[in-house]
Amino acid sequence: MSTQIYKEYLSGVNYKNEMGLYNTVDVNERFYAGTQWYGIPSEGLPTPVFNFIKRGVDWKVAQVKERALAISYFASGVGRAVSASEKKQEVFAKLLTEWAAAEWEYLKMDFLNLEGLKDAAISGDYLLYFYWDVKKSTANGFKGDISAQIIDSVNYYPGDVNEPSIEKQPYIILVFRSLVSEVKKMAEEEGLSKEEIDMIRPDNEYEYQAGDMAKTENGEKCLVFLKMYKQKDASGSEYVWFLKSTKDVTFKKPIKTKNHLYPIAKMSWYFRKNSAFGSAEVSSLIPNQVYANKAMALNMLHLIQSASPRVIFDATRIKKWSNALSCAIPVMGDIGGVASYMQPPTLSYDTYKMFDIAKATSLEMMGANEAVLGNVNATNTSAFIAVRESALTPIASIQERFYNMVEDVARIWLDFFFGYYTAKRPVRIKGGDGYNYVYLPKIGYEAESFELKIDVGPAAMWSEINTVNNLSSLLSEGVINEQEYLERLPDGHIPDKEGIIERIKKEKDISGIDK
Numbered sequence: 001m002s003t004q005i006y007k008e009y010l011s012g013v014n015y016k017n018e019m020g021l022y023n024t025v026d027v028n029e030r031f032y033a034g035t036q037w038y039g040i041p042s043e044g045l046p047t048p049v050f051n052f053i054k055r056g057v058d059w060k061v062a063q064v065k066e067r068a069l070a071i072s073y074f075a076s077g078v079g080r081a082v083s084a085s086e087k088k089q090e091v092f093a094k095l096l097t098e099w100a101a102a103e104w105e106y107l108k109m110d111f112l113n114l115e116g117l118k119d120a121a122i123s124g125d126y127l128l129y130f131y132w133d134v135k136k137s138t139a140n141g142f143k144g145d146i147s148a149q150i151i152d153s154v155n156y157y158p159g160d161v162n163e164p165s166i167e168k169q170p171y172i173i174l175v176f177r178s179l180v181s182e183v184k185k186m187a188e189e190e191g192l193s194k195e196e197i198d199m200i201r202p203d204n205e206y207e208y209q210a211g212d213m214a215k216t217e218n219g220e221k222c223l224v225f226l227k228m229y230k231q232k233d234a235s236g237s238e239y240v241w242f243l244k245s246t247k248d249v250t251f252k253k254p255i256k257t258k259n260h261l262y263p264i265a266k267m268s269w270y271f272r273k274n275s276a277f278g279s280a281e282v283s284s285l286i287p288n289q290v291y292a293n294k295a296m297a298l299n300m301l302h303l304i305q306s307a308s309p310r311v312i313f314d315a316t317r318i319k320k321w322s323n324a325l326s327c328a329i330p331v332m333g334d335i336g337g338v339a340s341y342m343q344p345p346t347l348s349y350d351t352y353k354m355f356d357i358a359k360a361t362s363l364e365m366m367g368a369n370e371a372v373l374g375n376v377n378a379t380n381t382s383a384f385i386a387v388r389e390s391a392l393t394p395i396a397s398i399q400e401r402f403y404n405m406v407e408d409v410a411r412i413w414l415d416f417f418f419g420y421y422t423a424k425r426p427v428r429i430k431g432g433d434g435y436n437y438v439y440l441p442k443i444g445y446e447a448e449s450f451e452l453k454i455d456v457g458p459a460a461m462w463s464e465i466n467t468v469n470n471l472s473s474l475l476s477e478g479v480i481n482e483q484e485y486l487e488r489l490p491d492g493h494i495p496d497k498e499g500i501i502e503r504i505k506k507e508k509d510i511s512g513i514d515k
Contacts, residue, residue, distance in 0.1 A: 003245045005225045009173055012157035013208060021277065022208050025123045025154055028282040029211040032057060032122050036293055045297040046304070052292070052359050053285050056366045060281065061117045063367070063395050064402055065110075068457035071100040071410040076451045093450055095438070098429040100413060106428060106435070107148045109409075116150050117402065120269040123210065124278040125153040126405070129174060130263040130412055132420055139426040139437045146416050151264070152210040158276045159229075166262050166408070169276075171229040174264075177206060180220045186244075187251035199249040222246050228262055258419030260447070263412050267405035269398060281366070288362045295355045305344045313339035367394040406454050414447045468493065483508075 016022055030038055032054055037047045073096040075089040104110075116126035133147040151174055159170035166172070180202050187197045202220035209215070228242045233256070240259040244252035268278020313321050317332045318339065331338055421427065426437035467490055475485045483504045486497055494500070 002247055003250055005173060005227050005245045006247045009157055009175065009225060015161050022154055024283060025210050026212065028122045028280055031286055031289060032282055036289060046300040048293060048296045048300060050292055050296060052363060053282055053289050056363050056368050057121045057281055059368045060366055060395060061121055064117055064398050065113055069406055070455040071452060072455055073097050073450045073452050076449055089449065092445060096450060099427050100410065102428045102430045102435055103146065103413060112148060112150060119150065120267060121281040123153045124269055124280040126267050127151040127153060127156050128265045142425050144420060153277060154208055154210045161276050162274045164276055166264050166266050171227060172262060172264065174226045176224045177209060177221045178224045180222050183222060183224060183246060183251065190252055192251055196249050200246050203247065259415050261412055261415045265405050265408040265412060267401045285362055288358050292355050292358045295351055299351055302344055302347045309341040309343055311339055312342055403454055403456065410452045414450065418447045
């Protein structure tokens with residue numbers, strides 16, 4: 001008998017089938033990966049792939065993520081800290097900020113954001129799930145720490161499909177494909193009977209996983225459902241509860257967590273009104289990509305036919321035609337008019353032109369014009385930056401949704417901190433080239449005691465261009481010397497920069513300039 005979670009899952013499957021999400025994600029992933037003739041009749045045509053979808057998506061994802069982000073916590077309701085308690089709260093807020101910086105690096109958030117944003121461009125949504133991993137060990141033998149995992153949009157089943165907000169969901173189901181042996185091991189640890197464990201069986205229900213590669217498995221796997229919902233305890237406080245099940249058996253009974261927020265952060269690439277799911281960048285580009293590939297296929301076919309045209313010959317005078325090199329062809333009778341080549345019609349220049357127009361217009365609509373893609377020389381930096389900023393206008397709303405998601409991540413981390421981090425526990429903070437650990441004092445605060453903000457840094461590439469140009473101007477005007485120029489020059493522009501600086505210092509010492 002199927003579990004209640006499985007029935008709720010099937011309801012979500014029906015909805016996603018109606019909106020065509022599974023097929024959309026598979027097709028989009030296929031086109032991004034370069035498998036662009038799948039299911040398209042080629043009818044003897046060449047099958048070239050000029051994958052401007054991948055180039056455009058990679059560029060756009062990089063631009064959305066380009067600016068460095070940092071989480072800052074500060075004491076709630078405290079302006080200029082005056083009292084001892086307020087100063088103490090500000091010190092604790094600084095500790096939280098340093099902890100968040102270490103967590104960002106420890107969880108590889110930059111990498112996760114890059115992959116997650118690419119998922120959003122392909123499938124419509126980026127979902128990042130955090131959980132308390134009891135298998136992790138930290139300093140001084142403390143067990144448990146935060147872990148993170150990207151969830152495919154096809155594996156996210158909200159209780160209300162018309163509600164975009166995570167926190168307003170009545171329940172959330174996340175779906176995984178797990179090895180049956182591992183699931184049975186978890187069931188044994190939970191104390192299930194042999195009869196219940198035997199109900200955990202392999203299945204072939206992978207058709208609703210994302211991408212073609214997910215449809216091929218090399219081991220016995222089954223669907224695993226993680227259901228989360230909120231429920232108030234006896235004190236009236238609301239906590240997140242969760243349970244796990246397969247299709248036929250619940251192997252982890254409902255457990256009360258220490259979280260008040262659903263530990264899932266989400267952003268949609270493009271927002272769809274009254275929908276829990278967004279729309280993808282790739283979807284609208286596919287018709288243009290198909291046209292461009294077909295146009296180039298026809299061009300290639302014409303070139304092949306022009307280079308090696310078909311031969312028309314008189315079968316009454318030539319029994320068999322041969323294209324073999326330097327091969328003699330016997331002719332019965334007069335050779336005049338015995339054979340000729342069938343020349344293909346002249347190819348219109350518009351076919352090449354339309355390919356370029358389709359490609360350039362598609363990329364330009366994404367904001368990826370020739371300037372920002374690096375296909376023009378930046379002779380005038382100010383004009384170049386102005387063109388670039390204008391091109392990035394379509395990205396602004398996507399960036400704002402991404403920054404909003406990072407704010408949600410910061411709130412989730414704060415929720416974990418005050419739920420799972422206890423007094424005397426060592427807390428990881430950044431220090432030098434690695435991490436330092438500081439011990440938590442007695443915690444007398446709650447998550448509500450602190451507010452947060454996301455600090456957005458400058459666009460690295462373009463601020464670097466400005467820096468180099470400004471330094472060059474200062475050097476040419478004599479405001480700074482060669483050593484000061486090199487010390488302020490961003491890394492990567494001059495090999496062995498430190499060696500040159502050291503040589504300049506030694507030369508100054510010898511000549512006595514600094515004395």
